[in-house]
Amino acid sequence: MEVLNGVVVLGDRACFRCQGNKETMLRKPCPNYGKVTNRRPCAHCASTRKDGHAYLDIGVGTCPDCKGVGTRPETMSDYLPVEVWAGMRFVVYRENRAATWNEQYLGSGCVYSTVDYGRSRDMTDEALAEEVRTNKQSAQASTICDRDGRLADHIGIFTNRSGFSVRPVFATPDGLVIRTANLSGLGGGVRAAVEASGGI
Ligand SMILES: [Zn+2]
Numbered sequence: 326m327e328v329l330n331g332v333v334v335l336g337d338r339a340c341f342r343c344q345g346n347k348e349t350m351l352r353k354p355c356p357n358y359g360k361v362t363n364r365r366p367c368a369h370c371a372s373t374r375k376d377g378h379a380y381l382d383i384g385v386g387t388c389p390d391c392k393g394v395g396t397r398p399e400t401m402s403d404y405l406p407v408e409v410w411a412g413m414r415f416v417v418y419r420e421n422r423a424a425t426w427n428e429q430y431l432g433s434g435c436v437y438s439t440v441d442y443g444r445s446r447d448m449t450d451e452a453l454a455e456e457v458r459t460n461k462q463s464a465q466a467s468t469i470c471d472r473d474g475r476l477a478d479h480i481g482i483f484t485n486r487s488g489f490s491v492r493p494v495f496a497t498p499d500g501l502v503i504r505t506a507n508l509s510g511l512g513g514g515v516r517a518a519v520e521a522s523g524g525i
């Protein structure tokens with residue numbers, strides 16, 4: 326994964342299962358539950374049966390996840406190269422308001438959201454921005470890119486009376502747009518709670 330002209334370009338990454346080795350230890354399914362066990366004793370049987378058993382190894386063979394290719398295509402859920410996050414511009418927006426329900430419980434639309442009991446209020450903008458920059462090593466592409474893979478203009482740090490939330494801010498023809506809670510994927514009760522507390 327790389328960022329070219331502000332847009333994420335997806336590539337391939339090592340297969341999770343074989344770590345790029347193309348081969349992996351193959352296992353027989355558990356005779357009691359029909360699923361492959363990856364723990365010792367068998368995770369399927371250990372809690373419910375006395376005859377928990379170890380791995381049922383067949384031997385090393387072609388990795389079934391990547392079919393022996395060793396890589397898989399990246400998605401927007403994969404992490405950006407570390408230098409992308411570190412190279413973002415971080416801007417602190419001071420807001421004197423309560424944390425919203427979304428910020429407290431969901432974090433929808435946020436890279437992350439935190440309650441610090443006012444600690445960030447006593448920090449300078451520079452110190453807070455530097456803490457957010459170094460607090461994370463990287464970010465999943467989807468959290469700081471729009472649907473077209475375009476990287477955010479900058480990362481906004483929005484303070485409230487009990488903490489702050491970290492969100493991408495996008496440059497559009499109509500000006501800067503802050504990513505807020507995405508209500509479309511939420512259930513009715515949760516959506517109502519987010520809306521009642523002011524959305525963001
Ligand atoms: Zn594999």
Ligand SMILES: [Zn+2]
Pocket residue numbers: 355356357358362367368369370371377378
């Ligand atoms: Zn078992």
